[in-house]
Amino acid sequence: LNHESAQKYGNPVPVMNPQNSEMSDLRPSLLHGMLSTISRNIKVKEKNLRLFEIGHVFKKLNENKIKGFEDFTEEEHILFALTGNSIENEWGQQEKKYDFYDLKGFVNESLKNIYLDNLISYSYNNSRNVHLEYSYDIIYQKNVLAVGGKVIKSLLKEYDIEQEVYVFDFNISKLKEIKPGTKRFSELLKYPKIIRDFAFVVDNNIDSSVIIDTIKNTGSKLLKNIKLFDIFESGSLGEGKKSLAYQLEFYDENRTLTEEEVEKDFWKIIEEIKTKHKAQLRG
DSSP states (O other), rough: OOHHHHHTTOEEEEEESSSSSSSEEOOOOSSSHHHHHHHHHHTOOOOOOEEEEEEEEEEEESSOOSGGGGGGEEEEEEEEEEEEEEEEHHHHHEEEEHHHHHHHHHHHHHHHHHTTTTTTTESSSSOOOOOOEEEEEEEEEEEEEEEEEEEOHHHHTTTOOOOOOOOEEHHHHTTTTOOOOOOOOOOOSSSEEEEEEEEEEEETTHHHHHHHHHHHSOOOOTTEEEEEEEEEGGGGGTTEEEEEEEEEEEETTHHHHHHHHHHHHHHHHHHHHHHOOOEOOOO
């Protein structure tokens, strides 16, 4: 890439003897190439696209002159992109555009195929990638493996793209370091589950995953699953506030739970969240 383009996507590594000014820096991201490809396709009337690219990206670790391999990183990434319509306007069905949930569903299915869906967690709208909105990160043991979301309009405008584009960037180098466990069959549950949900108003700087960690650490062994199902931001909640809503799933493989023991666990979790994060229970 040329230096001006490369700088938009990270701290680029300069080439010692570039052939020309358009090839002065190694690419710090796959996004520039993906948006250029989408732009070219749209200009020839190919507007409904599902694309991917695999390649290496390079980033300087500091502002000093590069003296050795320890001064920059080289990582392999795969970038997925969705744009245009997922369903065309035909008899019996209405046109539907790709959206954030199409992207998330595609990514989740990909994780299931490599047996990682039960090993990772999610963080919403906390990405440091300035080119994305409605973003979410995939996290494994506190390390970000991937980040995706909706590309901001100001960046799309630079590539003459007027339709929404959704991308997801996986760090393959980090994925290769994970050793997924072997999938085993679990006997079907014989006893009923008990579902509880709650919503808290918290400070905007509190990540949803932090609340999940508190729930896990406070709940008993009867708590099996936790799901964030809603994020709501509004001035009616107060300045610098947001609402996070969670669903909790309780059951035991060997017996039917009582309402009393679930309620005890449920309210213990609520009080811990209120105390630890200065949260306010909604409704």
